């Protein structure tokens with residue numbers, strides 16, 4: 001079973017490297033006082049993806065949005081999120097890639 005660090009390293013290499021808030025090499029350029037939902041909620045995200053199985057991204061996106069956005073400080077009581085509306089949340093922007101990376105790490109370990 002891969003460790004959480006192995007998953008996070010793969011996410012940095014594949015998601016952060018492509019993120020508009022990164023430096024293109026996997027390093028985050030967000031200001032220290034700005035939180036990235038992918039980083040803040042990483043353990044929860046990992047658990048949700050690992051406990052979901054579908055050929056479609058929709059069930060993953062729905063479960064991630066229900067669980068992560070449900071506890072995120074950026075979502076208001078009426079389920080609105082300004083960051084989501086402004087395409088400013090890395091988790092929301094990269095759902096398909098995040099799921100793909102986590103499942104690839106999982107598969108690589110199973111096939112070893």
Ligand code: SF4
Nearest residue numbers: 016019022028036090
């Ligand atoms: S905002 Fe999040 S996804 Fe983007 S580079 Fe920073 S940590 Fe990675």
Ligand code: SF4
Nearest residue numbers: 037069072075081089
């Ligand atoms: S879309 Fe908004 S509420 Fe959901 S994780 Fe991102 S910042 Fe938080």
